Amino acid sequence: MLTCKQFLQELNDYLDPNVDAVTKVHLQAHVSECPNCFVIVDTTKHTLQVYKGIEPQAIPDDVKTRLWNALERKMAARGRE
Amino acid sequence: MTPTPISALGFDEPSLVERAQSGDSAAFTTLVEQYQRKIFRLAMNITQNTEDAEDVLQETFLKAYQHLDGFQRNSKFYTWIVRIAVNEALMKLRKRRGDKFVSLDEPLETGEEEVKREVAVWEGNPEDRYSQEEIRKILDEAVESLKPDFRTVFALRDIEELSTEETAEALGISVPAVKSRLLRARLALREKLTRQFKRKGEDVFAYL
Numbered sequence: 351m352l353t354c355k356q357f358l359q360e361l362n363d364y365l366d367p368n369v370d371a372v373t374k375v376h377l378q379a380h381v382s383e384c385p386n387c388f389v390i391v392d393t394t395k396h397t398l399q400v401y402k403g404i405e406p407q408a409i410p411d412d413v414k415t416r417l418w419n420a421l422e423r424k425m426a427a428r429g430r431e
Numbered sequence: 432m433t434p435t436p437i438s439a440l441g442f443d444e445p446s447l448v449e450r451a452q453s454g455d456s457a458a459f460t461t462l463v464e465q466y467q468r469k470i471f472r473l474a475m476n477i478t479q480n481t482e483d484a485e486d487v488l489q490e491t492f493l494k495a496y497q498h499l500d501g502f503q504r505n506s507k508f509y510t511w512i513v514r515i516a517v518n519e520a521l522m523k524l525r526k527r528r529g530d531k532f533v534s535l536d537e538p539l540e541t542g543e544e545e546v547k548r549e550v551a552v553w554e555g556n557p558e559d560r561y562s563q564e565e566i567r568k569i570l571d572e573a574v575e576s577l578k579p580d581f582r583t584v585f586a587l588r589d590i591e592e593l594s595t596e597e598t599a600e601a602l603g604i605s606v607p608a609v610k611s612r613l614l615r616a617r618l619a620l621r622e623k624l625t626r627q628f629k630r631k632g633e634d635v636f637a638y639l
Contacts, residue, residue, distance in 0.1 A: 362614050389550045390621070396553055396628075397621045398589055403558070404567055406468040413485045414467070420489050421463065424496055425456045 352380045357387050364391065365398070448508045452499050459499070463492050466509060469591065470516050476586035477520035479575050480527070487523060491516040513591060514601045517583070524579055549622055551629035560628075573623040577616055584609055585616035 352360075357380045363369045364377040381388050409417075442465060450458035467488065474487035495502075495512050502511055557566055574582050587598040588609070599609045 358618070359614070361617070362610055386548075386550045389552055390548065393551075393553060393625050394617055394621045397617065397624050400557055400566065400624065401570060401590055401620075402592075404563065404570060406472040407567065409468055409471045409488070410481075413471070413481075413488065416485070417463075417467065417489050417492065420493060421460075421496065424493055425459075428496075429456075 351383065352377070354380075354384060354387055357381070357384070358390070361391070361394065365394065444508055445504065448502065448504060452502070459496060462508065466512060467492070469509075470512060473513065473516055473586055473591055474520050475571075476574055476590065477517070477579065477583050478523050478527075480523070483520070483523040483527070487516055487519040490519045494519075510593065510597055510601075513587070513593065517587070517601045521583070549625045549629070551625055553625065553628045554630040557624075557628050569624070569627055573620050576623065577619055581612050581616040581619065584612040585620070588613050589617070 357364075357377065360373075360377055363373055364381070381391055442461075444462070444465075447458045447462050451462060470491050471484055471488045474484035474491075475481070478484050478487065491512055494515050502508065554560065557569075561569070574585065577585065583602065584598060587593045587601060588595065593601065595606055595609050595613075599606045602609070
């Protein structure tokens with residue numbers, strides 16, 4: 351069986367939904383037997399979920415205004431070309 | 432013939448890009464509206480500086496507009512502007528850090544050394560215990576603590592959801608380098624968030 355260190359090197363593969371079945375079974379064998387790695391897998395999944403779940407913050411109004419002003423200038427310049 | 436309003440078409444990226452390339456400014460504006468928040472978030476995640484992120488945001492869309500004719504429609508417009516944004520953000524980082532900045536092309540120590548890991552389950556969903564603002568602050572601080580090489584790869588793969596190959600291409604590094612940096616970033620963030628979100632009384636540590 352894999353050691354914890356070897357398993358953690360392969361953690362990305364374990365979390366990848368497209369990983370091949372043989373690799374998945376091989377890695378699953380370690381997780382099923384190792385409570386520490388089970389918790390690491392679980393909390394890593396939570397970590398990724400919480401990052402994916404957060405909406406992008408609104409851009410500050412002044413930043414947005416400057417962006418649009420710069421774009422308008424660029425578009426106007428192109429229109430004159 | 433009256434042109435069909437963009438709002439009535441929904442968000443159809445290929446058609447908007449085609450129209451923008453033919454000189455339709457309104458179509459380009461819709462593309463900017465769609466992606467500006469994501470580009471600003473990416474720029475913040477890489478530069479960790481609001482002023483730099485604003486410059487990156489502006490430069491990205493100005494360059495995209497300027498070079499729109501050169502965009503090949505066989506790739507995604509979003510991936511294309513992400514590449515522009517990443518280049519701009521890395522330039523900002525290099526400028527701010529001077530010669531001390533480690534190039535993304537240089538090999539990194541990727542061996543997983545013996546580290547003390549926190550092995551504790553989380554107290555339910557953070558969303559149930561913290562406001563969005565509190566969670567955002569915790570997540571931002573955790574990302575900020577990573578080295579630029581790691582947080583850039585993490586932002587592209589796990590936040591902006593680019594593929595490993597797209598991330599490698601955007602950064603000009605190899606696929607194995609993306610994979611190893613992503614692993615280090617994920618484990619480091621897991622560690623930090625677990626300290627924050629763990630169930631009280633579960634101070635179990637383990638050497639793995």
